[in-house]
Amino acid sequence: MANSAEDQEHPVEAFGWAATQPKGLLSPFNFSRRATGDHDVRFKVLYCGICHSDLHAVNNDWGLSLYPIVPGHEVVGEVTEVGKEVKKVKVGDKVGVGCMIGACHACDDCNNDLENYCPGMILTYSSTYHDGTVTHGGYSDHMVAHHRYVVLFPDTMPLHAGAPLLCAGITVYSPLKYYGLAEPGKHVGVVGLGGLGHLAVKFARALGAKVTVISTSHSKQDEALHRLGAHSFLLSSDQHQMQEATGTMDGIIDTVSAVHSLSPLIKLLKSHGKLVMVGAPEKPFELLVFPDLAMGRKMVGGSAIGGMKETQEMIDFAAKHNVTADVEVIPMDYVNTAMERLARADVRYRFVIDIGNSLAATKL
Template structure:
């Protein structure tokens, strides 16, 4: 059923200024249209992006900011034209809730890289001109849209089609959804961090074919993203080496996460011993750090992908062109990758390490996140604490 009637109040927690302090806040979501899915949020992961925009680190905060883009929940209402979801389904929402659906990247299922700009789940500008508000709230409304070949395209591709019936929109091309099916067997609390931390490392691993058993993976940093890279690496059958500045993380890397090797990145002897030994490195570290030591560890034609967010990275290019090495960047993933990852995690029982907290703990959780005091992802229990 669809209720395109008056909006109802939505309860969330928002930051009102650059202090970033969150407190209860009531606002309106749009009414459920014919292409919309309304989701009761049960859990929301805490990402460093929540710190960045609530505290205006990027200079573009649109207060009040309701953060949260690692959302898991249950469908509570669908529009009349929605056929992919039904009330009661378990679903997730990630870092974006819309895109143009017509550019070269959207057509390749790379909606995060939409040429016209993906619409972010919070602090973005939606199609109706309103500011999007995220998962630190009790429900959210997102699109399910079916893309059609238009009549002109059909005539160009098939000259035998000459007449369109009245009301004919075209032939269905594909379904583009901005929420994703979470398998019933997979806990919703565990699913939430996959929608950002998980997909951010999964997408580049798949892009560079780092799912082939026997290859070697290096992971720089062991936080929310890094620990998921280790888990995916082991599930893919890779030999995984973790790099960290903190020796205290050795036991977590080796015993808890199952990495094959742990290296203190400041130990020059340990680093030198690994020269030209790894196929692929994922750099999840957000603090300042040199790249040259890691570039030298790549094999010939090896790839280093940066998914962390340091303010600056420095390296000497000679280490790239002599050995045909590549440095690349990556940000989350497209809709196809996200659904594929959720299915993979459910099938292989891959679960992020989480600390579940109530919404009343959100400010402290953000402070602890800044201090890197979390193992490895906070998840807010929205359903049982936001009332």
């Protein structure tokens, strides 16, 4: 899997923004990437989304960060070079890289196009690649990745609004498909109306489901119903509304990362219903097996992004059905302010950095 020794001896200069310590500010950073190997694709980064995971990684909230850290795993741009064994893309194509850039390619998960569940999965940034180098993400001028981890963007998909689909989009699309909720007539609840939630609404609708947004905030109702196209809105703090909705949903996609009670949500499910957790809470949940799960044979499951085959499927589906993220495009030097705003949920619904038009002006 590693490139040749000769390739490793001729690294390519790169420039981006990095954090050098936990909870530190991002600042200009010179580094290098490997030369383009036979199976690699190199592309100029044009846009990169800011995921809440980037904030967690910069702060080392999960205790896994490797510093200096160049975040960014919703990366899109234009191909500038391909290795001689690459057939799927060519120079000039628009492509993206999501949350991972490597795996073992030998385990059952990899053999079933589920690289995202491979024990040897390599994250796009703050991880260790096959050659022993630390990976760096898309807050940078260019990327290089094995062609297996490169997604081809259809011409009809706008890059700035499509970038967040590489993380937030596949995170909600995959469980809708896997848990049997992507069918006309299914009733799907979406908990939370943020970066993940607004895309869950859009994908569930495009897949033919009836969609109900479940939120603690009445202020989200108009947005959910009249702009995002949800069929109904459920205020979770209203006990009467929750009681009226008992046993009405086939499944719920829970996008909230804060710890919250699952019991009221499970009660909304029909028998055999599924509550799918895609948020990333830092503390464990309390779960009642009886009566919440046992009485109705209900399920609480999880899901994390998707394999590369499914990610390409998702991008193609999104382009066909005009599913894009709602974004606020920002220049590179606004990134620290954007991180502060993200921490207080002051974004609707995803920051995207205009790397192509603003990064070069910040060079050291």
